[in-house]
Structure formats: structure tokens, C-alpha cells
Amino acid sequence: MKGKILVTGGTGYIGSHSTVELQNAGYEVVIIDNLSNSNIEVLDGIERITGVRPTFVQADCTDIEALRKLFQDNPGIKGIIHFAASKAVGESVQKPLLYYRNNLLSLINLLTLMPEFGVEGIVFSSSCTVYGQPDVLPVDETAPIKPALSPYGNTKQISEEIIKDTLHANAPFKSIILRYFNPIGAHPSAEIGELPNGVPQNLIPYLTQTAIGIRKELSVFGDDYNTPDGSCIRDYINVVDLAKAHVIAMNRMLEKKSPEAIEIFNLGTGRGVSVIELINAFEKATGVKVPHKIVGRREGDIEQVWANPAKANKVLGWTAETGIEDTLASAWKWQLKLREKGIM
Numbered sequence: 001m002k003g004k005i006l007v008t009g010g011t012g013y014i015g016s017h018s019t020v021e022l023q024n025a026g027y028e029v030v031i032i033d034n035l036s037n038s039n040i041e042v043l044d045g046i047e048r049i050t051g052v053r054p055t056f057v058q059a060d061c062t063d064i065e066a067l068r069k070l071f072q073d074n075p076g077i078k079g080i081i082h083f084a085a086s087k088a089v090g091e092s093v094q095k096p097l098l099y100y101r102n103n104l105l106s107l108i109n110l111l112t113l114m115p116e117f118g119v120e121g122i123v124f125s126s127s128c129t130v131y132g133q134p135d136v137l138p139v140d141e142t143a144p145i146k147p148a149l150s151p152y153g154n155t156k157q158i159s160e161e162i163i164k165d166t167l168h169a170n171a172p173f174k175s176i177i178l179r180y181f182n183p184i185g186a187h188p189s190a191e192i193g194e195l196p197n198g199v200p201q202n203l204i205p206y207l208t209q210t211a212i213g214i215r216k217e218l219s220v221f222g223d224d225y226n227t228p229d230g231s232c233i234r235d236y237i238n239v240v241d242l243a244k245a246h247v248i249a250m251n252r253m254l255e256k257k258s259p260e261a262i263e264i265f266n267l268g269t270g271r272g273v274s275v276i277e278l279i280n281a282f283e284k285a286t287g288v289k290v291p292h293k294i295v296g297r298r299e300g301d302i303e304q305v306w307a308n309p310a311k312a313n314k315v316l317g318w319t320a321e322t323g324i325e326d327t328l329a330s331a332w333k334w335q336l337k338l339r340e341k342g343i344m
């Protein structure tokens with residue numbers, strides 16, 4: 001075993017895929033999750049893929065005493081990958097205090113406890129929302145941080161600042177901040193995928209639920225943006241490709257290969273795809289039509305953003321490898337699997 005890693009939000013979408021990749025790489029994983037937007041059965045899927053069931057603690061990262069007990073009960077945690085956060089742009093506009101409390105306090109608690117328990121590094125799950133609407137596309141890590149367009153985006157910016165200030169104060173650990181673009185798809189086994197509780201806030205689960213008949217139609221928020229077809233453009237990255245980057249980042253810190261206390265990498269494909277293009281690609285990949293309609297713009301949405309992933313490609317040796325149609329086909333395979341299980 002390489003060592004023990006704490007994955008916060010590990011039964012969530014990206015957390016579960018990263019747990020699989022960590023276990024495949026020889027790490028022992030401890031998951032903490034409050035199950036507010038995930039399902040305990042995800043552990044079964046992880047176990048079916050890897051043959052190993054991760055240690056699971058149901059608790060909230062905003063509860064520092066619950067976190068302290070986790071570290072006491074699971075000695076020797078070397079690194080943390082911090083996913084646990086509320087993440088819906090629209091909801092954050094409606095419930096800002098929920099987002100500030102949950103997203104900031106959970107991080108502060110982890111950073112507070114890391115020195116006490118000898119944790120060597122933390123990978124922080126950040127977002128391209130910190131760039132706002134960039135002046136130059138594609139976006140690299142030197143792009144200016146713009147005023148956030150939503151409380152969710154602001155929590156990512158503030159969290160990054162908290163990490164930077166903590167490390168500037170000579171904290172005895174390192175951090176790698178990964179700024180994702182738009183993770184989509186599911187594990188090729190269809191044992192795990194994106195399964196939000198209630199009505200999906202993210203595009204792909206809403207799209208696949210519409211394609212299978214759970215939702216009446218997909219709303220495309222705006223067709224009057226300054227883009228070729230008028231819909232928003234994003235950089236959609238396969239979730240397994242993304243998960244692998246977390247393992248590389250953790251290896252880098254634990255093997256003492258990080259030259260600085262804090263490093264920042266963009267994780268994307270380097271290609272922008274519009275919402276309309278995405279719907280067309282899904283229909284081509286699966287042969288299934290997606291009923292959709294154009295509606296008004298949604299508050300907090302950025303017009304267009306895609307990554308320049310050159311730094312991650314060169315420094316981490318990581319590349320997004322899976323094409324958009326294969327990724328969408330995996331999302332559809334996962335949706336079909338959910339129907340088999342009677343999850344509608």
C-alpha cells in the first residue's frame with residue numbers, strides 16, 4: 001500500500017471516480033461524506049470495480065470534532081483530496097449562506113487539523129469559475145481571477161485564497177489546486193456515475209434523464225450569446241480522465257516532487273463545445289433524441305470558457321484522453337444501468 005488518503009465527498013460524482021483511481025494505484029482510501037447529494041450504494045460500485053471497499057465515515061466536514069475523531073480512528077492519513085462542497089451555481093444564488101458556510105468551513109477545518117495529524121498534502125477541487133468570463137481564450141493558469149458571478153464561484157476563489165494564506169504562513173504541508181472545467185460521463189463499467197439527489201443541477205444528468213423519459217425536456221439557457229450557435233460554450237472533460245489527475249497530483253506531493261508549497265493546474269481538454277453541439281454529439285453517440293427547448297439566460301452563467309491544459313500536460317504528464325462521444329456514451333450507459341436498478 002502506498003499510504004492512506006482521505007477523500008472528502010468521496011461518494012459524490014468526482015469523489016467516487018477518484019477513489020477508484022486511488023485504489024487502483026495502491027492507496028488505501030478513507031471517505032467522509034454526509035450523503036447530502038450522494039448515495040451510500042456508491043460504495044458497492046467502487047467495491048465491484050476495484051475489489052476493495054473503502055473505509056466510510058458518514059459525517060459533515062463542517063463538524064470539526066467529527067473530523068478530528070475520523071483522524072484519530074484512522075491514523076496515518078498522508079493526504080487529503082477535498083471534494084466535499086455544495087456545487088450548484090443556480091442554488092448558490094438562491095442560498096448564499098448555505099454555500100459560504102458549507103464550502104469555507106469544511107476547508108478551514110481540514111487545514112486546521114492537517115498539522116495536528118501529520119497530513120503532508122491536500123489536493124483542492126477548484127473550478128474554472130474562478131476565471132469568470134476570461135479576456136483571452138483558451139484560459140491558462142496566469143489568467144486574472146475575475147469577480148465571481150455566483151456565490152458558488154466566490155467560495156472557490158475564497159477557498160484558494162485561504163489555502164494560499166495558510167501556506168504563506170509556513171504550514172507544514174503542501175497543496176495542489178486543480179481547476180476543473182466541466183466533468184461529464186461515467187465509469188466505463190457503468191458501476192458508478194453522476195447520480196444527484198432530486199432534480200439534477202448539472203447538464204448531463206438532466207440530459208440523460210430527459211433522453212430516457214424521466215424529464216419532459218431539456219432547457220437550453222440562452223441562444224443569444226456571442227458564440228457560433230448562440231449557446232454557452234464549455235470544456236467538457238471525461239470524469240475518469242479527471243480522476244486520474246488527482247492521483248498524479250497526490251503522488252507528486254507525497255513523493256516530494258512539488259517544487260513549491262502550492263501549485264495550480266487547469267484540467268480540461270483544450271476544446272470548447274457548445275450546449276447545442278453537446279446535444280447533437282449525444283444524439284450521434286447514442287442514436288437517442290433529446291427533447292429540448294431554448295429558454296432565457298440563467299443568472300450566473302459564463303458565456304464561453306475552455307482550458308489551455310498545457311501546464312498539466314507538461315508538468316504533471318497528464319492529458320485528457322477520452323473523446324466527447326465516448327464520454328457521452330458512458331453517461332448514457334450509466335443512465336440505462338440506473339433504469340435496470342429501478343432508479344428513476
